[in-house]
Structures are given as C-alpha cells and as structure tokens.
Amino acid sequence: AEVKQILDTLGIKSVNYGATTGGSKGWIETKGKELVSYSPINGKPIASVLMAEKKDYETVMTKAQEAFKTFRMMPAPRRGEMVREIGDALRENKKTLGALISLEVGKIRAEGEGEVQEMIDIADFAMGLSRRLYGPTMHSERPEHRMYEQWHPLGIVGLITAFNFPASVWSWNTLIASVCGDAIVFKPSSKVPLTSIAIQNILAPVVDKYGVESIFNMVIGTRTDVGEPMLHDKRIPLISATGSTAMGKHVGQVVGGRLGRSLLELGGNNAIIITEDADMDMAVRATLFGAVGTAGQRCTSTRRIIIHSSVKQAFVNNLISAYKQIKIGNPLVNDTLMGPLIDEEALLAMEQALKAVKASGGKILYGGERTTVNGCEGGHYVFPAVAEVKNDFPIVQSETFAPILYIIEYNGFEQALELHNDVPQGLSSAIFTTSLQYQEIFFSHKGSDCGIANVNIGTSGAEIGGAFGGEKETGGGRESGSDAWRAYMRRQTNTINWGKELPLAQGIEFNI
Ligand code: UN1
DSSP: OHHHHHHHHTTOOSEEESEEOSSTTOEEOOOSOEEEEEOTTTSOEEEEEEOOOHHHHHHHHHHHHHHHHHHTTSOHHHHHHHHHHHHHHHHHTHHHHHHHHHHHHOOOHHHHHHHHHHHHHHHHHHHHHTTOOOOOEEOOSSTTEEEEEEEEEOOEEEEEOOSSSTTHHHHHHHHHHHHTTOEEEEEOOTTOHHHHHHHHHHHHHHHHHHTOTTTEEEEOOOIIIIIHHHHHOTTOSEEEEESOHHHHHHHHHHHHHTTOEEEEEOOOOEEEEEOTTSOHHHHHHHHHHHHHGGGGOSTTOEEEEEEEHHHHHHHHHHHHHHHHHOOBSOTTSTTOOBOOOSOHHHHHHHHHHHHHHHHTTOEEEEOOOEEOOTTOTTSOEEOOEEEEOOTTSTTTTSOOSSSEEEEEEESSHHHHHHHHHOSSEESEEEEEOSOHHHHHHHHSTTSOOSSEEEESSOSSOOOTTSEEOOEETTOSOOEESTTGGGGGEEEEEEEEEOSSSOOOGGGOOOOO
16 A cells, blocks of 8 residues: 555656656657666566657657757856756655665665755755855966866756665756756666656656756666767767766776766675674674665675774674664565665576675675565565685675675784786775774775774765765776766866057067
C-alpha cells in the first residue's frame, strides 16, 4: 500500500515515457523497448519505462540548443531564485522521494532521505552561488588599460550518473549547472529510471513557472541510442560522468578525442588508517557506517582498514561483534541498517571478489554468505564481509562495489602511508588518531593522495559544501561545493584600453 502511495504521489505510472524536456508539457511519447525497474528489496517490478530512441535524443538536443540561447540571458540571481524554488519543492517531497530511492536503490530510509537532503542543501548552496559567480580583476601592465575575467554559461551539459546516488549526484550537477546558465541533458542509470522520472515531476511546476522548457532535460535509453551519441556529440561541451573507472576511461577518451571537456567521478578504494593511539570506539563506529552503509555501494565506501599491529586484534574483535548485530532486511522497515545489493550481478561480483581473496592467500574473517529476508525472498541480501589481506593482492587493488572490508596491518607510520596511497584510485581517505603529528603528516604533501581526507571521521558521508572528487583513476573531477561551479562555465579574459595610445604587452615596439 505504501508503494502505491509513493508512486502516485510522485506521478509514476505503471508504464512511463523515457524522455522529457522538462515541465508539465515536456514529456515525449517514446516508443522504445520497455525497461523494467525491479526493486532490489524483493526482485519484483516496480514500474517500467518506454525507452527513448535516437530520434528522441535528437529532439531533446535540438530543443536544448535553442533553449540555451534564451536561458543564458536570464540573470544569474533569477536562475538562483528558480533553484531556491526547486529546493522548496524537494523539501515538500523529502519523505516520499526518499522512500522511492529506498525502493529502487535498496538503501535504508534514512539514507534515501539523506540523499534528498543533499539535494536541498545543494539548492541552497546554488542559490547563494548565483550571486557569487566571481571573476577577479587584474592590474594591467599597460598604462590606461584594465583587465578582468568573466565567467559565461557553457552550453549543454551532458550528465551521466550511476545507480547508487540517482538523486544527489543529479542535483550536484544540475542545480549548479543551471545557476551557471547551462542546459542539462541527463541520462540516468538504467537500473534506477523511476527516481529520475520522479525528480522531473517534482521540478515540473517550477519549470513551468519560470518558462524554462528544454533546460532540465532527461533521456532514458540504451548506451547505443543515447549514451554513445552523447559522448560523440559536439553540441555538448561538457560531459559529467559518474561510474566505474572502466566507464570513465572510455568517456574521457571519446570526449577528449573531440577536445570536449569531461568531469569524471570514478571508483574509489578508500581507506581508514587506525593508529595505535586512536579512539577505538569511534573507529569501529565510523568503519561500520563507511563499510556497511548503502551496503558498501558508495564510491566513498570504506574498503580498506590499515591498522597498527598492536591494536588490530582488539579492533577486529569489536568490529565483528558489531557486524553480528547489523540488522539486514527490507530497507523500508525502520530498524534495518543494511538493505540489499542492487542486483544479482552485484552479488556475483562480491562472491567473485571473495574467491579472489582466498586464491591470493587472504582469509575471510566474517560474512560474505547470501541471506534471505522473510517476505522479500527475491531480494539480493548478503552478510557484509571482513577479510584479512595484503594490500598488493590484485583484488584489493580494484574497487568491488559491495560490502567487503579489507583489513591490512602495519607497523610503522611511514609504512601505513605507503600502503594507503599504493592503490590506483584516490577518492576519499581518513585517519583515526589522537596524535597531532600523525594527523598533520596525513594531511601534508607526503600524506594522503586523495581528493578527500578526514581525521576522526569515516571516508563516506561528505557534506555538499566542499569540492567532491578524487585523483588518479578516480578521474580528477570536482563537483558540488567550493569552486566546482567553474567546470560548468567558460572563462573569458577581457582587456580594455581606455587611453589614446596603443601600447603593446611585453613592451614590444611595432611602429612604421
Ligand atoms: C557517490 O557514492 O557517488 O560522501 C557519492 C558521500 C555522499 C556522496 C557519495 N555524500 O558518501
């Protein structure tokens, strides 16, 4: 009964169209293959989508290109006001949209709502930003000259997102890009199309009110019909993509091949260093949220614990007794802490990874078995796993999008840092310590090589105010807060001569 109410409230029908240019009249009557969204909670279909075909993508792109020409002329603070109203619409729908995310992604209710809260936070941030799209002024080396820098809207932003944060990652990109004056063409993950449809429905009244048709576009379709055409499309100056490193390499190469820009948020292999003097209770709690939250399916999930040998055993014992108390089940039930994995494929990948751990000589200390939940027999439930490994095992070097936590021991702090950075990815990192020196070394030039580094906080659960993203194979992109907005604009350097002479830069004389 709750499911029906969620779907009705958010305007999800049993069969939905797969493309819209935004607003109440933007839906395109797509006729592509039917894409069914199954709930990972019980494996049952929630609703389906008639996918967009190549011609629908073309329709959206043509309209977006035209709409951008008008939208770029709307004053940025007005665009900010519009985004504030989007934030209000999200506030009104927080519980329902949060529940739909739980239903479609399988994350617990608190995390589904947390994701909507991220959207609301970014709406507030973007509104303020709309009056702060600053460029500096420079003192010219030439007399009676002035120089300054200004930031212009970029054009159409192509947005490709993953299944695990279908709402907040949409908002990081879309709400920032829209105050920057861009049009957005959004392709959600085919695993979670309904959340994206619901977001479009929530936005629709604001889109209508501001007359911004063809700015907030969405196209649900296959890789061949939509994904690849987007990457190759010269009308899209920026592709922002979230997903695996393999996907990101492809995106980077194709978009780079046409000298477009790409903003990549790829895999993480996030570690917590736990020193001999750490507060163990806090370290256990942070590890639990980092490794088991969202069933280990965040790009910021804690994958490795690098722990001083003198405290390893005590930590592992405490952690495993905590793991035994985790309530695994239907994420819509209130005391559940861990829901299902997204699909069967994810379970298989987890099992493969645990096999690889054993093959390399590692030891499974806890979990990894499938489990069933009463009333949710078709769901993809598993006990989160803890394994003792060496950092250089091939499987430990790669990201498995599942709740597997690797325990790696160290003896000296320099060794801990080496192990920490010795992976191809560089997204998030943390240290639990009470030592000022360890903390500062971890934050120093020779410390963590990640885009995010925390002390006495886990690796996941970042606030929107900071720049989010990472180095190395994580792709180098930054989204969300700080000055990440610059990626969605183009910079122009302007020099004005207000004098009667024509002096040249570098003192060059060029006279007849
Ligand atoms: C992601 O997994 O793609 O820091 C994003 C976090 C969340 C966002 C994760 N705020 O864990």
